[in-house]
Amino acid sequence: MPSKELVERLLGEVRRMPIIDCHTHLRWNHAGADDVSDIFGYHYIMAELLSAGMPHEKLLGAQTGRERIRNALPYLPRISNTATWWGFEEICRRLFGLKGAFGEATWEDVFATSERRCREPGWHREVIEETLNVRRTMLTNNYDEDLTGYDRSMFAPALRIDPLVLACDRPETVASVQKATGMEVRSLSDFKKAVGSVFHRFRHDFGARSSAISLPPDFSAFPVHEGDAAQIFDRALAGRRVTDDEFRRLRSHLFYAYTAFCQDNGLVFQLMLGVDRLVYLNAAPSGGDAFSTDPSMLRTLRDLLNRYPGVTFDLCILNRVQMHELAAMGKIFPNCVVSGHWWYTFYPGAIREALRERLEMIPVVKLNGLFSDSYYCEWTVAKVAVYTRALAECLAEKVEQAYFSEDRALWVARRLLYENPVEHFGLQADEQLART
Amino acid sequence: MPSKELVERLLGEVRRMPIIDCHTHLRWNHAGADDVSDIFGYHYIMAELLSAGMPHEKLLGAQTGRERIRNALPYLPRISNTATWWGFEEICRRLFGLKGAFGEATWEDVFATSERRCREPGWHREVIEETLNVRRTMLTNNYDEDLTGYDRSMFAPALRIDPLVLACDRPETVASVQKATGMEVRSLSDFKKAVGSVFHRFRHDFGARSSAISLPPDFSAFPVHEGDAAQIFDRALAGRRVTDDEFRRLRSHLFYAYTAFCQDNGLVFQLMLGVDRLVYLNAAPSGGDAFSTDPSMLRTLRDLLNRYPGVTFDLCILNRVQMHELAAMGKIFPNCVVSGHWWYTFYPGAIREALRERLEMIPVVKLNGLFSDSYYCEWTVAKVAVYTRALAECLAEKVEQAYFSEDRALWVARRLLYENPVEHFGLQADEQLART
């Protein structure tokens, strides 16, 4: 419904705003790609090419980035409709001078330009700060990572804890926690102490802002007594059999315990809900993951949110089905904020649907905007382009319906892109460091 | 897609049409607010303010309406994006002369105007009839209410029976039914007789048009033998333990029995599906309710609808997920009509999505439009504004797609807003009483 002119005018304003990127996998010590083949190698694109009929060995067996792209050329038209492919071409246009379609006639120039530009000193800073006006980028960091020396004016770590919950019964998890902390683990209590020290280090030594975990659709969260969990842990540690139900109890106990660590350390707990791993087996890495919907995926978190009013939970979800239920949670729980649009929901139509609903239902201060999930900073260019357009379209719709004035619309945009994440992740203190 | 001009033209026509409001909680003897603080106190707004960070005691501990609003002033921008807040400001604009935003600079004038206007004699009639052209408002009435003397040209009662199903195992329910009916209850048969007399009184003494119940997502409906239910009821009455499964059987038996009472008394059975109570525990009253989705929430009603072809079931649902399934039921069951947009689905985007789908799938005569759920008649102003805009947008879309002529579009609107509820709730007979 909104007129093209209004959308473009709002978009122009939105694209000048400062941004916080609430979730990425950027490497803090090497945030950019080496050349366009890294960008091309994004698992979204790999999955689409295989799906569109490109033979597995031609794509994944390629020895070099150049060879991979060259092999893919005949298959590119077959994915030329997807939002991912549009994003890839947009990166090439914005950063590497692409004119027209990426293909036979153009790819070598793009490759050459990318090789040159990506290796310029300060390239990632140019992309992140100059091109995108992203003021802070959240990272994803393993518990055994050493973050000494990362640029605090640019990045903020997030302590990723998936294996500490989902593989808590495996001896190798315990071993690696021991190694990372130098603490001996002979019991559940030891394990929690060691993990607690990781949380403390991330917060106090590394300036982490959040802990993050991706949970499968059927994850169930419920309070489990310490003593019960301790016995199960002992059994797992001793290599004895743990039943499915025991494993569920142990996981949930630890999940609650880590929530308490978030509380103790003032960390936001970022929950990414709904992924099923390795759905398609013969896939490129990460390219075979998908999702399904368990009707209790959100319901199971209610008790936790009620018990930890002091922890800010930042939720995102991998399906469109439960968007509405999530919006209701964001509306009623003061400690529940809602983030971005993740993976299979990061598509223009799904973003617009979610944003429209959230802007209608949830206090605007509870919404975080950009959630790029980028592995290379160049991909953030595409994500920002798609997200800001969807945002401008939603806002324009509200303006035309007379629900928002244009001023309110732009204020909302600024809240989503910048002020809310600053508020939720406690980035104010560091703001002096950042460019203003 | 529809042009703004077409939307506004249709909206102008739609807003002149007579309306039936199919569900409210208005008090028949005092339908309006005392002043704007009653309107401000709507649980939608209370929930949003708490969620947006307003401290619980500042909001809910305020001693007066004035104090509550004054305390809330700094938090208002934080919810200024929501459809609820737009509705509140719209009420203040339409009824109390608000210009600009409701806040520091304006609230006292609005308050003063509201105090004056709300106490004018005939104020609620002015709002309902003059401002809104609402010709009949359905109420929500407890089984022990005395409705003698309500204005039949304005209201139509609905017998609300939630505790008679959902708390049928509690001695206090039995006691209160005894008290309300003066009939002794020593068995299930007595209980049903007593409840049957309530249905009869509501229909024949009070002119009720429907019975209504709100059911949780996991409610299951299935035929249960009288003898089985009677034994369970005896056990409950004697204070003995009733298992979950027995309780489920007793509830379902009574649910079927009340359906038969609807049939005997010519009442529509209004089913409001999907609420979960007290999801967020530290909430304002009703502000902590939310919903989840049980895949069998609609499926479970199929047997009932097949067994009682003579009862009109008027369904609404609290999630967007099962809208489509509900539309299919409305399409195929002659005795299933579909009502409005309830609570978490009463948002512009959700209304538009549901309306578009229903107008495509369901014979128009099966659709009831406005379902304001208002507690004060002033809120109906906001609900009508949001609903009619969404309706006009949907109709405009159909007109631009050449699926509807403008005439058909307006005829559809009139059907939804007025003629269908008149037909379904049997309001024709009383029409002489109503203004035309």
Next chain:
Amino acid sequence: MPSKELVERLLGEVRRMPIIDCHTHLRWNHAGADDVSDIFGYHYIMAELLSAGMPHEKLLGAQTGRERIRNALPYLPRISNTATWWGFEEICRRLFGLKGAFGEATWEDVFATSERRCREPGWHREVIEETLNVRRTMLTNNYDEDLTGYDRSMFAPALRIDPLVLACDRPETVASVQKATGMEVRSLSDFKKAVGSVFHRFRHDFGARSSAISLPPDFSAFPVHEGDAAQIFDRALAGRRVTDDEFRRLRSHLFYAYTAFCQDNGLVFQLMLGVDRLVYLNAAPSGGDAFSTDPSMLRTLRDLLNRYPGVTFDLCILNRVQMHELAAMGKIFPNCVVSGHWWYTFYPGAIREALRERLEMIPVVKLNGLFSDSYYCEWTVAKVAVYTRALAECLAEKVEQAYFSEDRALWVARRLLYENPVEHFGLQADEQLART
């Protein structure tokens, strides 16, 4: 959002494109209606009329087509809003000279015209080829059908196998397979051999392109050992009791076995997911079917898709809920293509939502467009009209958002309507036969 002008321009182009119709119930030896009452008798319309209050006996008890229409006249306005009714009138406008609404004043002329035209020699060819530019129409054929002599330039058979899975435990199924094949069935192995010969005959004698089955929402697919299934089959054949779980195992075993037959014979396996039969009991034939959503309806197919990479699975689904999950499957599984918009999802809004999502997420070469599900070729006129408009609207949106150029948009349309189904169903070889 897209401008009306752009939609109409794209629509003009789209409506000139050649089309493959991926699923119908046309009779190859008599593809058209006898007169407009056949077209009127479509179960979508029967269901709507009953639902809108037309008495059962007036509609279904009518002795002639004329009487049925005459009886229905007073009820037509009550369904005049639905997409189905628009489709019916569109057929009458396009093929039988209807001006204005179909009703009292016009129906007899339409009837007379339809009687004349439908009996003209080559009428179905005129509709399918001249009016619609449909180059190939997939059929639905029972395993005991003799297709000798059908027009291979116009049609392509699909072997429908519902009873061979869903009623595999019934003696009459076995008996009818014996009769159809002339092969004796005394064991599961015999049964599979017989069914295998049907697959072979369909592919090699009749030129079938696919096998098709409609599965209920709770169907579960998982590998079942031959020996286990054989014992269950023996028990069923002997008329002994088979438990629900055994029946589930037998069904699944056969479902996997038939997938292997698809592989052996180079047939696409068309899975239509989610119908519940006879939801409303007092319905017109097929008019009481609806759907519900089982959260594992798609998940259950993952193993099968992984095990048979050589089979192209063509999926469609009867609810909007799992559209997104289906899109993710279409995105990652090379052997999963996604078809059309089936039954309760064949409505303008649902088509647009699904198309938008699929065009963003799935490589375009994985998408089949038209899936008319027609019983008479005249209905294809309505289905094409609705589908192509929704397609043009989606494409126009993408063009206005600058995600697609107009050229790419039209290329996408041609892919969906024609080139993809030609590719998936292997129609190239026969293309010489078809008009170009």
